[in-house]
Amino acid sequence: MHPVIWMRPEHGTRGPKPTHSRRDVAVAGIRIADQAGIDAVSMRRIAAELGTGTTSLYRYVSKKDDVLELMGDEVMGELRGTVLTGEWRADLSTIARLLRETALRHPWLPSLASGRANLGPNSLWWSELSLSVFDGLDLSTDEMLANLDTLSAFVLGHVQAELGDRAAELRSGLTHEQWMERQGEYGPTIVNSGRYPRLTRVIVEAESPHRADRQDRRFAVGLDRVLDGLAVHL
């Protein structure tokens, strides 16, 4: 049995037709993860969602990791229909924004980044689209990869931090604003210690952490910096 799910046939030709499909499993998992978080995605709960027995899922999938892989690729399918302009900077910006928006819609997505690329059809399609950005630019494939790696590292890292913030809100029941207040009780300890003069200045002066749209602005600014960096070598 091959370890990569995409190389195993979905089902054999003999016995009874399976009641569900891999896609059904993925969609059920996504529904649960979106509503109740990635930790709520258990084999038992997916099975319940599908109205089947828990261990029946192992007919569609050989490990829970496979379910996550299927979920990841299924979500990338939401990006089908993306159209690019042919201007590299605008297109890389579009790609970065779409990736971020998808991750925000499915906050569990970055957490299953296995490093090793997802080889599902939707993920392959997205890779192809991303590479097409460099079509007329006469770059080596290694240079293309370097650009995409840098961009996606930034997007992944930013989204990760952004989602950690949200996750903390859900776990603690404190919004960012409420947390800033609580932190306000701790602030004097920091300020009064005298050990952190620059941090003190940030606590007192900085405005960006308090804005409602702070995450959008941070992303936009950071993205622009990164694209500036890529532009130097293009």
Added chain:
Amino acid sequence: MHPVIWMRPEHGTRGPKPTHSRRDVAVAGIRIADQAGIDAVSMRRIAAELGTGTTSLYRYVSKKDDVLELMGDEVMGELRGTVLTGEWRADLSTIARLLRETALRHPWLPSLASGRANLGPNSLWWSELSLSVFDGLDLSTDEMLANLDTLSAFVLGHVQAELGDRAAELRSGLTHEQWMERQGEYGPTIVNSGRYPRLTRVIVEAESPHRADRQDRRFAVGLDRVLDGLAVHL
């Protein structure tokens, strides 16, 4: 009881002296996580490591999340002693490299990035040091934060991808090289489908994914690009 651990006193003045300390708990957790992965860090196992009862840990900590918070701050303590030069580009580069190296030494670290900053003493000290990079540059605090946010998003994202690769190796028992071979069995399907011409070219031509030091190079190149981007506005 305050939800943030750093605002709770470590222990009261009345009853028996506690046998261990928060630090002991953090160190035990780190030892386990380094050896057996973050999933192996359980209250029972930490307790076993300390030679105490499982639920006794709840005298030092009120939730498992607190343990992770303690572990995160303890690890940042490894960066004490870092000395900077005063030249912003070299210093940001140093900061990025140290962060990456720390994360590679403790592969579980990025996974507990709560978004919400860790407020432990070591983390505060590191923030202070990072801000000191901009000392002579006459920037607003918001501009400093924008630069640090962009840089750390890149580092976090890169390391995340890098570690996902390692984690996949551990889980599947396949090294990157072995996995590339396995993928080689799948490659023809991709190539022969004709649907992914650019991806095909990458599979055939690209060299960077095959180099042994590919992660170091990718990081170095990406970091340079990001710093180029920051330099435009400095």
Added chain:
DNA sequence: AACCAACTGGGTACAGTGTTCGCAATATCT
């Protein structure tokens, strides 16, 4: 038409998880 191999559905069981509750022992403060 008969038979067998392949396949699906699903129950049981096992070894683990975080955390609440209650209680006895102990140290400090009044």
Added chain:
DNA sequence: AGATATTGCGAACACTGTACCCAGTTGGTT
């Protein structure tokens, strides 16, 4: 001395992923 706060910790609860069965169903071959 007595009240009070604090510690250590066992028992219990409701979860988790998945290995191992076995019965029932279907397609392909004879």
